[in-house]
Amino acid sequence: MAASGPAVEVKPRLLLWTLLVVYIFNFIDRQIVAILAEPISRDLGLSDSQLGLLTGLAFALFYATLGVPIARIADNGRTNRSRLIAVCVAVWSAMTALCGLAQNFWQLLIARIGVGVGEAGCTPTAHALIADSLPPEKRAGGIAFFGLGIPIGGLMGTLIGGGMAELLGWRAAFFVVGLPGLLLAVFVWFFLKDPRFVGAGGRAAPENAPPRLSMWSSLKALAASPAYCLVLSGASMVAFLSYGKGVWVLVYFQRSHGLSVGETALYVGVILGIAGIFGTWLGGWAADRFGKHDKRHMLTLPAWAMALAAPILFAGYWVDDWRLAIALLVLPTVANSAYYGPAYGAAQVLARPDTRAMAAAWMVFAQNLIGLGLGPLLFGALSDMLKPEYGAESVRHVLYFAAWAGLVPALLFWLGARALGRETSGKGLPDASVAHAK
Secondary structure, three states: OOOOOOEOOOOHHHHHHHHHHHHHHHHHHHHHHHHOHHHHHHHHOOOHHHHHHHHHHHHHHHHHHHHHHHHHHHHOOOOOHHHHHHHHHHHHHHHHHHHOOOOOHHHHHHHHHHHHHHHOOHHHHHHHHHHHHOOHHHHHHHHHHHHOHHHHHHHHHHHHHHHHHHHOOHHHHHHHHHOHHHHHHHHHHHHOOOOOEEOOOOEEOHHHOOOOOOHHHHHHHHHOOHHHHHHHHHHHHHHHHHHHHHHHHHHHHHHOOOOOHHHHHHHHHHHHHHHHHHHHHHHHHHHHHHOOOOHHHHOHHHHHHHHHHHHHHHHHHHOOOHHHHHHHHHHHHHHHHOOHHHHHHHHHHHOOHHHHHHHHHHHHHHHHHHHHHHHHHHHHHHHHHHHHHHHHHHHHHHHHHHHHHOHHHHHHHHHHHHHHHHHHOOOOOOOOOHHHHO
């Protein structure tokens, strides 16, 4: 594919590091409300169901729904995806800061919806940029590197949120994490390069703008792949459990083990955050290493690791010593974090080159509507249902269910691995990245 002018130089390392920082900010702003849930609840007089709505569905409904049309815009060969991301960063950062001004449930709900609107365009667009900047055999690792923003952002959000809540209150925490994002948006606008934009005028070459499928046509094409459907289902179940546990395990350590907000942030947030970082990296490394010659092995690690993690996770919620509980949760956290690079890497293997953002967007849609939207909300509602019988221990019993439910995505990834092997057997890898094709 020849360009009509001199190619804009795209440095994959700079692109990956910039996108990682963007995703860290993304998850700090998304997840900080989890560690602040208890002080917000006390201050505004919220129920567990309202907390579940704020930490889940209010954000996820708009985040997931808008992600698909924004991904269609990103797949347009004439869209500057880097600047699209910059606009998204500015919107979600400003709305995060506004959360600190909320005086009641409805004001906080509207601000959280605004965060979801801004963050909707980040992940699918970033995945498409990565796929266009790296050769096929390195895409899972590149996506996993980007995915490190999830545990790093979650860790930083927990630490900053917990620390600021104890020092200056929960409102200040939203200001501290939201306002710096506006500076990041300016940096992304000027320094993050879209590899398909060439020529002195900064315009995309005509041959880089293939005809696009409609949203429903892209979904129909992807739905024709059993492997994609199984991977999407497995990833959605992981998200349901992970987002539910992500909120309520922090509440659990405060209610059942008597830790303060700051202690929960320091001990639980740091230790499990580091475990999540390692697991995300490990999943991407394993997918590239073992899936290089046989694509089904891209999903081997998350399938087996999640199955082995279930009984250990149950034991971690069962014990009464909080130190032992944290220690038992480390290995399952590694195992449950290893899916990101393999799942989204497999989606890029199965997608057409002109539907890369859409392939990621439909997964993000399902993951967040089912996972982020329903996980915290249903966990909270179930906790409210169990309170008359178990009191403050209701969250612990909800987490028992979550531990054994991890066997479901393990089975889906195992079936997905077999389907991925069948669908890619004897086929070449997708086309080389745009950056490498010039």
